[in-house]
Amino acid sequence: MTAPRAGLAPPVLDTALGVERAALRGRLGDVRAVRSGMGPAKASATAAELAGSGPRAVLVAGVAGALTPTVRPGDLVVADEVRFADGGRAVPVPTAAPLAGALRRLGLTVHVGPIVSAAEVVGGTRRAELARAGALAVDMESGWLAAAASGGPFAVVRAVVDTPSLPLARPGTPVRGLTALRSLRRAAPALRAWFAAARPRTLVLAEPRSFCAGVERAIDIVDKAIDRFGAPVYVRRQIVHNAHVVRRLTDRGAVFVQEVEEVPEGATVVLAAHGVSPAVRAQAQARELAVIDATCPLVAKVHAEVKRHAGRGETIFMIGHADHEEVEGTVGEAPASIVVVQDEETARTVTAPDPARVSYAMQTTLAVDEAERIATVLRSRFPAIAAPRRDDICYATTNRQRSIRAVAADVDLVLVVGSPNSSNSRRLAEVAEREGPPAHLVDDVGELDLAWLARAGRIGVSAGASAPPDLVDELVGCLSGLGPAVTTTTTTGTEDVIFTLPKEVS
Secondary structure, eight states: OOSOOTTSEEEEEEESSHHHHHHHTTSSTTOEEEEOOSSHHHHHHHHHHHHTTOOEEEEEEEEEEESSTTSOTTOEEEEEEEEETTSOOOEEOTTHHHHHHHHHTTTOOEEEEEEEEOSSOOOHHHHHHHHHTTOOEEESSHHHHGGGGTTSOEEEEEEEEEBTTBOSSSTTHHHHHHHHHHHHHHTHHHHHHHHHHOSOEEEEEEESOSOOHHHHHHHHHHHHHHHHHOSOEEEESOSSSOHHHHHHHHHHTEEEESSGGGSOTTOEEEEOTTOOOHHHHHHHHHTTOEEEEOOOHHHHHHHHHHHHHHHTTOEEEEESOTTSHHHHHHHTTSTTTEEEEOSHHHHTTOOOSSTTSEEEEEOTTSOHHHHHHHHHHHHHHOTTOBOOSSOSSOHHHHHHHHHHHHHHTTOSEEEEEOOTTOHHHHHHHHHHHHTSSOEEEESSGGGOOGGGGTTOSEEEEEEOTTSOHHHHHHHHHHHHHTSOEEEEEEEOOOOOOOOOOOTTTO
């Protein structure tokens, strides 16, 4: 849908050249295509005319010159910022990541980064200077056309014709120009999706969201270990289940390994927040590793419960996912006594040598409602079953699920920030979807699918306990960049839990 929406003037596609407009004509629904003409003067005049109608979605599309050798003829460059060659104010483009994602799904080669707008054709050493400043391409209109949006959604997609090694004044330019125009034509469905997603909306933030105390503690442990002992510091498995956290710590000098056997003898190793079995600790001791334990205290509580029940000769039903690291570590405390129960069907069929001597424990990151249904089945089958003294599902998981449930009841779409291997993040999306609206888990704003947004006037946003809060800020910034946005917060509780650090880094 590209029809005008309340609060925005009709959308506009802007091209400098007639051949650029012809490449996209008729492919963007009812979006008006405007040809501004080439250069800053004509671009400024077009922008002034369009801006008079107030905020609108404006997408600038056309050809450009690459500044770096990694960008080839026919490649597309999506601007995440438009700079002026003379050093004027840069224009941020917060919607670049999902637009680039839509283009890549069409099979196009896409680069995301700054585009420079210059008053004249740029070549030679000047191109090299702009490239050293981090820009990917240069054009002669985009910076001046940004004003056409008048504060509304704005995006730039440029198809590359010339490069530093293949300048315009070189045989083959017409062929490269046709290649670039074909890429623009192929890009049309993604551009149409961007226009459809551009609309006013309300963003409803779930609170609490993002990092919990256990995750903050685990990350802090690795940071302080690097500060104190120097790089490398080895970490068994992912310290928390988030790709961005792992990448940042890797850049600092953390080395992530699957097993302690990969750690050089005598080195420092951090055990991840999900906990490990006694066998792993024994392996670390055998290699004379300096161990720093980042196990979440709430996971450690479950380990203690399991050991206590096993010491009484009970069969322990572990409600959780068998392949999750937390469950693997917990089972390792008493492998002969623990039976993993992953769902209600399994709960209806499990057995115990002595039905009068049974207990259950839970993975801390489960969906509360699902875990309780499984526990209900077990309690009905084993009346003597011993329950945890306190709920095993951690406070942060419970709080985030309660909050997203409240948000999901009154929105058209829910977006949960978190990595796909994060159990608590996946459960948030599942809990939200059970309330009615479609819900999607995204690792970052680059995984946002524009097609989800076309009819979403109210969007709920949360993040798993292992997802950095800055990723939520980026997502909100992107959604706000797609049209006037009112941001509200639905709060179902506050968190003031703080866990102390181990003595090795405190």
